[in-house]
Amino acid sequence: MAGRGRRIYFLTPTFTPVGGVVKIFDYVNHALSLGYEPVVCCPETYKPTMPLFRNERFSGISPENGIRFTDLEKAAVGPFELAFVSWPEHYEIVERRMSRWTLHEQVICIVQNVRWANPKFTGGYALRLLTRPMARIMTNEVVLEAVKPYLNTSSLNEVIPLGHDVGFFHRERSGGLGSPVRVGYTTWKSDVGDRVAGILDGRGFEFRAVRDPVGWDELRDLYHWADVFLATPLAEEGFYMPGLEAMAAGAILLTPDAGGNLAYCRFGENCLEVALDDEKSYVRALEALRRMSLEELERLRQNGYATAARHTLEQEREGFARFMEHLEERLKRAG
Template sequence: MSGRRMYFMTPTFRPVGGVVKIFDYVNHALAFGYEPVIACPEKYKAGLPVFEISRFSHLTPENGIRFVALEQAGVGPDDFAFLSWPSHYPILEPRIGRGASHEQVISIVQNVRWANPTFERGYAVRLLSRPMARIMTNDVVLEACKPYLNESSMTETIMLGNDSAFFARERLGGFKGPIKVGYTTWKSDVGDRVAAMFRERGSGFRFRAIRNPVGWKELKKLYQWSDVFLATPLVEEGFYMPGLEAMAAGAVVITSDAGGNRAYCRFGENCLPARFENAGDYAAALRALRGYGAGEIEALRRGGYEAVGRHTLEYERDRFGGFMEKLEGRLQRNAGASRGSL
């Protein structure tokens, strides 16, 4: 596994969850000797947000990383392409060259919504039936997509990894003073509705929100400030990373069930449940936490720390190495079989 070019298609250089995962796989590809080329509609400039994340700061033209327009991604006989957004495949497909296998396109499926016939007007579901190699980011995503998958193509689950050490904070004991509650609002206003229910003086709670998508430094401050984090996923999520990041910071997480977050959520063991968009449920969970003893709080935190330990970038990288070894072997066998039939 060395020297082969791999195009990585990304819609933006903003560090949103799906984009960050694309760049994690850029690093994984480098670790196994591939030549990554990053294809994006935005032009590379030093200091763009995703490159301010320390583990991506080395991905620069000065270090030999090529950046091209999205339409320049392609698959020659010795190339691979790596994509996450369904809308990128129609851009890539005409550029899959003669002599290249469709399994040289690697699709990472990060969300259960791929199996939703209304997502991308049904194109994502149809795309699951096309021949290409696929990585599913957890078993929930796999089960959602399985009825539509091309059975002749290689598909593996590689559990999502995260650089949770960046957010880590070790905490002991119960809550002291007013319970500090953090949340974000760019996916839901349920946090604001919960905060409004505790406006009266002496409620025993303090609330803090981030209202626009921000970088990791701002999120780290919020997670580490919060005794409790109100996770507000969309109704369909592949993973919902903020819940795991808040657990790494030792915050007790209250969250709804978005499907994909069951990869790490164990209700009653490392987080507390609330129905989707139900402010009353979140408020009830907060009131219940006020009565928890130090041992009960520590048990929830401990469960969170254990979940964080199962989702490492090192594990993800090693599984990707095994995936590529199998894929390369499969491509060689298929090419040999084709030559033998001539």
């Protein structure tokens, strides 16, 4: 196989299934499929009952299947090993434990967020890391454009479009909205959904929220219930996965411009635009949505389905396979 057993240390701050952590474990699976030996480094202790590992997608990543788990601080990159980091501060851990013969590009950094280019993010440490030599994966073109002015151009820098198990969230539907219109949202990044519900609940709309980070089953239930999903992101996002998941479920998406979500959001085509954290803007969009024709609603929904279908894990794995071929060639030339 392509990996020939080469070890890759995957550093993660937690086993809580938030977006950035889920993507690290997608790459653990990709590495396994390519013949590499992943070692998971985390300050938490592995338990098969954790929500992350209860998901079928990651249940095979376990000590019973030969996957080694170790403490975060024990990640060490020898001359023939690799490290995979996503959190900027994890580079400090790896850097302290690199052998004198380890090449800089043996550290793979996945840049998942436009915040890396913000000098206020991590006190500017993430931005400075962009100038350091290492191998980098950007998860979409929007992230690349944000960080491009700071990238070390002597290093391997490639975009691998973000993949997701969109089929898990899919629900086939057509036609108009319900009566009342069912509106779903989450609250862990913003309370704007609650403010919108305070204005419109009972006026032809019904609202439901997920208030804590939960597993995929609970999120899928929310998307499948909702006619409309309110995206409530932070100002700077790397992708904002709930928006794509809602599209896969056939829910009409209302979303602000949050940076990385423009990798898949096309306002007026597969979603409708609202102003960030502005409940009046969401209210106006919901009232306008209720007046839309069946043809307009179906166009948004079908374009959402088509968008979700372009972001599969299979395509991401193929991109990673090409990236690793390029990296292995570079490491071989460097001796």
